[in-house]
Amino acid sequence: MKRPTGQLAALPTAQGGLTRLAADRVRSAGIGLEPLLSEAGLTIDQIADPDRRIRVGSQIAFLAAAAEAIHDDFLGLTLAEDFDFRDLGLLYYVMASSETLGSALSRASRYSRMTNEAIVLQYREANEPTLRLTYSGVPRHIDEHQIEFCVVALVRVARGLSGRQFIPKRVSMIHVRSKGRSKFTRLLGTGVEFGGVADEIAFPAGSAGWALVDGDPKLNRILLKVCEDILRARRRTAGAFRIKVENMIAPLLPHRQGRASVVAEKLGISERTLERRLGQEGVNFSKVLQDLKASLAIRYLEEVGMPISRIAWLLGFEEVSSFSHACRRWTGKSPRELRRSS
Numbered sequence: 503m504k505r506p507t508g509q510l511a512a513l514p515t516a517q518g519g520l521t522r523l524a525a526d527r528v529r530s531a532g533i534g535l536e537p538l539l540s541e542a543g544l545t546i547d548q549i550a551d552p553d554r555r556i557r558v559g560s561q562i563a564f565l566a567a568a569a570e571a572i573h574d575d576f577l578g579l580t581l582a583e584d585f586d587f588r589d590l591g592l593l594y595y596v597m598a599s600s601e602t603l604g605s606a607l608s609r610a611s612r613y614s615r616m617t618n619e620a621i622v623l624q625y626r627e628a629n630e631p632t633l634r635l636t637y638s639g640v641p642r643h644i645d646e647h648q649i650e651f652c653v654v655a656l657v658r659v660a661r662g663l664s665g666r667q668f669i670p671k672r673v674s675m676i677h678v679r680s681k682g683r684s685k686f687t688r689l690l691g692t693g694v695e696f697g698g699v700a701d702e703i704a705f706p707a708g709s710a711g712w713a714l715v716d717g718d719p720k721l722n723r724i725l726l727k728v729c730e731d732i733l734r735a736r737r738r739t740a741g742a743f744r745i746k747v748e749n750m751i752a753p754l755l756p757h758r759q760g761r762a763s764v765v766a767e768k769l770g771i772s773e774r775t776l777e778r779r780l781g782q783e784g785v786n787f788s789k790v791l792q793d794l795k796a797s798l799a800i801r802y803l804e805e806v807g808m809p810i811s812r813i814a815w816l817l818g819f820e821e822v823s824s825f826s827h828a829c830r831r832w833t834g835k836s837p838r839e840l841r842r843s844s
Contacts, residue, residue, distance in 0.1 A: 514619035514639040518556035522776040524568045558620040578647035582654035604710030635701040636822035674698030680808035699753040755818040760789040796832035
C-alpha cells in the first residue's frame with residue numbers, strides 16, 4: 503500500500519539521526535538504499551551530510567519502507583536498543599549535565615524540538631513523574647517506528663543518566679499492535695499498553711529526585727544558555743490545523759468520542775471556530791473524520807493478526823457490518839478484500 507508522504511512535504515524537520523541509523527541497517531542488509539530513500543522523498547546526499555536536517559514526514563516514511571525491506575516490524579525498537587546516546591547531540595548533553603532526573607526530563611521537555619520539531623515533550627513532575635509525547639505538524643496516526651524509538655530511547659537514556667536499571671510504572675502508545683508485545687515488555691516491563699489515549703511514560707515514584715551520574719551544574723548553565731539561543735534563533739514550525747485535529751481525534755475513536763464538540767472542547771475552542779479554521783484549509787470536520795478513519799482502517803488491516811471486529815471497535819463502529827459498509831464507501835473494497843490486497 504502506498505505510504506502517505508505528499509501532504510508532509512513542507513512540514514517539521516528533524517536532525518535525521520534516526521533516518522541515518524535506519525539507512526545503516528538497510529546497507530548492512532545488502533539492500534539498495536536509493537529506491538527506499540526516493541520513495542520517502544529523500545536522497546543519498548541528504549543523509550550523507552550529518553548537519554542537514556530532514557523532513558519528519560520523510561523520516562517516518564523512510565522508516566516504514568526500511569522496516570518492510572529488511573523484514574523488521576520492530577525497527578524503531580531495534581534501533582533504540584543500541585544507539586549511542588551522544589547521537590542525540592546537544593539535547594543529550596544538557597540532560598546529562600543536569601543534577602536530577604526530574605531536571606533532565608524537564609530540559610528534554612523544553613529543548614527536544616531542537617532534535618525533532620514534530621515531537622513535543624510534556625513533563626509533569628509528581629510523585630510518579632510522567633513524560634508525554636505529542637505530535638505537532640505531522641499526523642500521529644501514520645507513525646509507529648519513530649514513536650517506538652523515542653519511547654524506548656527516552657527510557658534507556660533515563661536509565662543511563664541515573665545509573666538505575668528501573669522499570670517504568672507505565673508506558674502507553676496510541677497506535678495498535680496485534681503482536682510482539684513481549685518484545686517491549688522485555689525492556690519496559692509489563693505495564694506497556696498499545697491503543698492507549700496518549701503516548702506517555704510514567705516513571706517510578708520518587709525518581710524525579712534521583713541524582714544523575716554525570717551531573718555538572720556549571721556545564722549545565724553554559725549549555726542552557728546555548729539551548730536558549732538556539733530556540734530564539736529557530737522559527738517554530740506550526741503544523742496545519744487539520745493535522746492537530748486528526749491527532750486529537752485518533753485516540754478518541756475507540757471510545758466513540760470522535761465528535762466535533764469533543765474535539766473543540768479539548769482544543770479549547772468553540773465548535774464553530776473549529777469548523778471555520780478547518781474551512782480555511784478547504785475541509786470540514788466530517789471529511790477530516792472520514793479520511794482519518796479510512797487511513798487508520800488501511801493501516802490496521804495490514805496487521806494480519808488483528809481481528810476485523812477489533813478494528814471496527816478501534817474506529818468507533820458498534821457493528822462489524824457498519825465498518826464493512828464504511829470500508830466499501832472509502833475504498834470500494836470490503837475489509838477482507840483490502841487485507842488480501844495489502
